[in-house]
Amino acid sequence: MVAMASARALREQDGEGPVIPGGCFLGFLYVAPERWGRGIGGAVLDAVLAEAERRHQPRMHLLTHPDNERSQRLYRSRGFSPTGRSADGQGEWVREPGKSRD
Numbered sequence: 647m648v649a650m651a652s653a654r655a656l657r658e659q660d661g662e663g664p665v666i667p668g669g670c671f672l673g674f675l676y677v678a679p680e681r682w683g684r685g686i687g688g689a690v691l692d693a694v695l696a697e698a699e700r701r702h703q704p705r706m707h708l709l710t711h712p713d714n715e716r717s718q719r720l721y722r723s724r725g726f727s728p729t730g731r732s733a734d735g736q737g738e739w740v741r742e743p744g745k746s747r748d
């Protein structure tokens with residue numbers, strides 16, 4: 647295995663509250679470091695986005711560290727943008743429904 651990702655229902659109150667219909671939260675996306683830069687992260691993220699669309703949960707949120715430029719480039723390329731909110735020292739990013747790749 648060289649990569650994995652996990653997504654779950656989007657909830658209010660930073661994950662503690664009721665489910666927000668139509669949304670999901672990308673809990674993690676990870677590629678083994680020796681395989682970075684070959685399109686694997688993008689392929690896995692595209693698969694998660696496709697599955698979220700299939701489940702009618704196209705609005706996707708995630709948290710990523712402000713210093714993680716590699717992940718932010720990847721997320722921007724898939725239509726994510728920062729919301730300006732932060733939690734646990736990480737910035738919140740969102741991809742609204744209907745966003746396509748750059």
Ligand SMILES: CC(C)(COP(=O)(O)OP(=O)(O)OC[C@H]1O[C@@H](n2cnc3c(N)ncnc32)[C@H](O)[C@@H]1OP(=O)(O)O)[C@@H](O)C(=O)NCCC(=O)NCCS
Pocket residue numbers: 674675676677678681682683684685686687688689708709710711714716717719720
């Ligand atoms: C962030 C992470 C998931 C990216 O995974 P990745 O497999 O390197 O991502 P990709 O290869 O799809 O994209 C990265 C770069 O490779 C480029 N690329 C894609 N396919 C390529 C190919 N065939 N040949 C060369 N470069 C390629 C992409 O254009 C992108 O370029 P850029 O960084 O200049 O924009 C990975 O670095 C990682 O697991 N990091 C640690 C965990 C982490 O930070 N997760 C996200 C936090 S929420």
